[in-house]
Amino acid sequence: MFKKILIANRGEITCRVAATARRLGIATVAVYSDADANARHVLACDEAVHIGGAAPHESYLRHERILQAALATGSQAVHPGYGFLSENATFAQACGAAGIVFIGPPPDAIRAMGLKAESKRLMEAAGVPLVPGYHGADQDPALLQREAGLIGYPVLIKASAGGGGKGMRVVASEAEFATALASCRREAASSFGDDAVLIERYVQRPRHVEIQVFADAQGRCVHMFERDCSVQRRHQKLLEEAPAPGMTPERRREMGEAAVKAAQAVGYVGAGTVEFIVEQTLGYGRPEGWRFYFMEMNTRLQVEHPVTEAITGLDLVEWQLRIAAGEPLPLAQNDLHLHGHAIEARLCAENPDADFLPSTGTLAVLRWPAHAAFRRNAEAQAAQAPAPVRVDAGFGEGDTVSPHYDSMIAKLIVWGEDREQALARLDAALAQTHIVGPHTNAAFLRRVVQSDSFAKAELDTALIERERAALFDVPALPLPVAAAGVAAHALALERGAEDADPWSRRDGWRLFGAAVRRFEIDHAGGRHSVSLERSHDAAMQLEVGGERYAFTASPLAVEAGHDRYDVRLGERRLALAVYAVGESVAVFAPEGSALLREVDVLVHAGEVAEAGRLTAPMPGRVIAFLAQPGERVSRGQPLAVMEAMKMEHTLNAPSDGVVAALRFAAGDQVAEGEALLDLEEQ
Structure with a gap:
């Protein structure tokens, strides 16, 4: 076994590998x-080496710097994690040439499966079923x-060297093809350095x-x-489950045998994932009507590997390390068994209501x-x-989500004896996950888990679109509940500012009459006045929207900082968690959450809203402007394309008007909130 390894990645996968290695x-x-x-x-490992600038091409994608770090620290092997260099055959080959073990498959296997078109030709020869399509080398747009057209619309354009939904578009008609192809090629070239694509029946x-x-x-x-x-958005996974x-x-055995056949066809070694697309010809819940086709093979450990660990009781990173060290597979096929059900939710810094626009902060x-x-802390856990x-x-x-890398903050994994128990645990776990700062998809994930389609396992890649009415633009917590959190x-x-001196008390006590405290709250797009009245006998009432509620609130002592409260609002008893960051107040309740703004009207007196601009919603790079100065545009019309967090994002006109000026050029880096162009209203 190795004495020291270098982990050529960042984020949770590095923490994950470090924990198993320590054990x-x-x-x-x-x-x-x-x-x-x-x-x-960095803190999860025993030592760390600086390798360059913030942009991936200045650091994590620099082969030579990572190899220099491995050699300088005496590392015997490099674990690539997933993403970055994990499926880079040139890097794997360079590791071998330097006398360092690459913890992954041989370079030839990476090359064979890395190009989607080539891998499909190999799978066809091996007898693995394929989706009808064009996988040729000729990339002439015509x-x-x-x-x-010969395949028949709708078709799917996919980056040949791609993965993770990058460089992928569904095209419904011939009229949309040229624009979608150009966008796929730009994204593929940016993410993978190769703009070749393949076309498949959708x-x-x-x-x-x-x-x-x-x-x-040893060949096993x-x-x-x-x-x-x-369950995916923008062709990227959000929820994964096993089994x-x-x-x-019978179907599990058939698909498993096809996956093993695919791996053996390229002389595979290590961990890999063979991905299939399954056509449900008889509708949901009818596996006898499933037709499965090879999509691609990911020649690395996958983000969703924890659900496999949960149902098998195995540590997949440990298997990777042992196989890379030359050991045989720890278990044979007949020794592997599954137990229970596991689901993983990817918590990402993004705004689902803004087409999953990445968020930073x-x-x-x-x-x-x-x-x-x-x-x-895996060494303390029994696998x-x-x-x-x-x-x-x-x-x-306290950490910052950067615009330079993937938007995933964490993975939340639950296990249950069956799917019903796992679903209940995931819903409860998402309700107890509190994130304040950048936009996140936590509340959205909970709505997906609660949706009829997911609960009934009526699954396909269009689930989010089918359930759109229940998932998007859902009202936040009711105003009375949100206001109760602000008041609590x-x-x-x-109370925290008081001391033993009775004259320093700030509870608004009056010898006669009642004390009234007023709040101005921005909630769900509107401003609301809320008043908290405390009578002479200390009884309180909260007035919201013309309704009055008996009100009490006391901190729950079990939480440091008193950010959890036991609240009585009329006839309801609520356990609320409240976090204030500047003027923003986040209120979490069992039924959901809300982000409000408690407004100091004196501080903001005289402010007016800014109009007439299209601003960058996040830091990134300008790819193209889709309108020129002097051009009339309509509300919702695409005006600019930006790249951030490895994805392209189209920005639309906020109103009708005429483009007055472009403030940047294609290729320029812009900060969040900067005006990209000026728009004169008609």
Whole structure:
């Protein structure tokens, strides 16, 4: 076994690998960029080496700097995590040439599976079923459009060297093809350095089911059952579960054997995932009608590997390390068994109501479920006893989500004896997850989990779109509940400022009459006046929207900082968590959450809203402007394309008007809130 390894990645996967390595007595080395000097993954390892600037191409994608760090620290092997260099055959080959073990498959296997078109030709020869499509080397746009017409719309354009939903578009008609192709190619070139694409028939009502495989250098290969990853946004996974709902033993065996056949066709070694698209020809819940087709093979450990660990009781990172050290597979296929059901939710810094626009900023509050197990302390966890709730996090409270990297904050994983128990645990865990700072998808994920389609396992990659009415633009907490949280927090602050001197009390006591405190609150797009009245006998009433409620609030002593309160609002008893960051107040209740603004009307007197501009919603790079000065535009019309967090984002006109001036050029970096162009209203 290795004595020291370098982990060539960042975030939660580095923390994850470091925890298992520590349990096995292996020292670890982290690498970090300018943006990550104080990041969690740096603290998780025994030592760390600085490798360059914040942008990935200045640090985490620099082969030579990572190899220099490995050699300088005496590391015997490099674990690439996932993303960055994990599927880079050139890097894997360079590691071998330097005498360092690459903890992953051989370079030839990475190359064979890395190019989607080439991998599909290999799978066809191996007898693995494929979706009808064009996988050729000729990339002439006219030819690609003709092939799309022959396949029949809708079609799917996919980056040949891609993954993670980047460089992928669904095209419904011939009229949309050229624009979608250009966008895919730009995104593919930016993310993978290769703008080649392939065209496939877009499978209707598809499920995304993948098989975890492991192979050793002695030629043996096993599968560890399946994961269903159908719940996606922008072709990127949000919820993953294992086993796949509705899977029969016969279908599991058939897909597992196909996955093993795919891995053996390229001489695979290590951990990998063979991804299939499943066509449900007989509707939901009818596995006898499933037709499955090979999509791609991810030649690395996947983000969703914890659900496989939960149902098998195995540590997949430990398997990676042992196989890379030359050991045989720890278990044979007949020794592998699944137990229970596991679901993973990806918590990301993004705004679902703004087309999942990535968000950046400081995590002012980051609180996890009270009984969560943290994988970074894996040495204290028994692998054979899956934790009911587990958190794999690469961030902590006070850390900053950067625009340079992926938007994922953490993974929340739950396990239950069956899917029903796992669903209940996930809903409760999401309700207890409190994040304040950048926008996140935590509340959105909870709505997905509670949706009819997900609860009934009516799964396909269009689930989010089908359930749109229940998932997007959902009202926040009712105003009375949100106002009760603001009032409870204000009272706690007053009590905290008091001392033993009775003349310093700030409770508004009056010898005669009642004391009234007023709040101005911005909630759900409107401003509301709220008053808290305290009578001579200390009884309180909260007036909201013309309704009066009996009100009491007391801090729950079990929480440091008194950010949790026992509140009585009329006939209701509520347990509220409240966090104030500047003028923003976040209120969390069992039924949901709300972000409000408590307005000091004196401070903001005379302010007016700014109009006539299109501003950058996050830091990033300008890709293109879609309108020129003097051009008339309509509200909602696409005006600019930006790239941030490895994805392209189209920005639309906020109102009708005429473009007056462009403030930047294509390729320029812009900060959040900067005006991209001026718009004169008609």
